[in-house]
Amino acid sequence: MSASTADTALLPALKLSEDWTPESQLGLMLGLCEAQMDSALQESDQSIDALVAAFTSLVDTARAVSSLTGALPDDVKTQLGPSFHEQIAAFQNQMAAAVVAFQFYDKLSQRLGHVRYSLSTLAQFACSRSQMQQPEQWTRLHSTLRRLYRTQEEREVFQVVMEGDGSGFMHASPAPASAGNAKAGEVELF
Numbered sequence: 001m002s003a004s005t006a007d008t009a010l011l012p013a014l015k016l017s018e019d020w021t022p023e024s025q026l027g028l029m030l031g032l033c034e035a036q037m038d039s040a041l042q043e044s045d046q047s048i049d050a051l052v053a054a055f056t057s058l059v060d061t062a063r064a065v066s067s068l069t070g071a072l073p074d075d076v077k078t079q080l081g082p083s084f085h086e087q088i089a090a091f092q093n094q095m096a097a098a099v100v101a102f103q104f105y106d107k108l109s110q111r112l113g114h115v116r117y118s119l120s121t122l123a124q125f126a127c128s129r130s131q132m133q134q135p136e137q138w139t140r141l142h143s144t145l146r147r148l149y150r151t152q153e154e155r156e157v158f159q160v161v162m163e164g165d166g167s168g169f170m171h172a173s174p175a176p177a178s179a180g181n182a183k184a185g186e187v188e189l190f
Helices: 003-010 022-070 074-101 103-126 135-148 152-163 176-180
Strands: none
Touching: 022 074, 022 103, 074 103, 103 135, 103 152, 135 152
16 A cells, blocks of 8 residues: 555545535635644743743742852852852853743744634635635735734835735745844844
């Protein structure tokens, strides 16, 4: 049995009922994409939450160690030397920068949420044959989705794809330099 035959054998039989349409199948597949994305986001939320909690705890521990060393007698502070305090300060700064760096996930979650909404909206739209046949309805759909995108990167990708012929969508992602605009310790608002 070939790989494609084995894959086909695992799929449920396509239900060809009276209400079967290509549009309903497209809506079903778009719904599947949205559900898979939702599931992946939920799983990754748990991991990111655990990482943020761990890094936050490390920052708190570093602050406590710094506070304890500040209360030590002067002769012990002298024995520890200035490099110990510098290392504690560097550790605190690195941990704080790591916590700020986790903002990428908030931004990613927001953007994927927009994609999920777009897929859901497109699925509903695609199931209406009358809407799909009217160019003004497509314009309304584009306008609805355009308002959804709030980050500069999302707006740039939308603009490139909507102005193009569709063949360049793979190259529509913004330059990576835009992700590095926030300096360590700064919060980037999006």
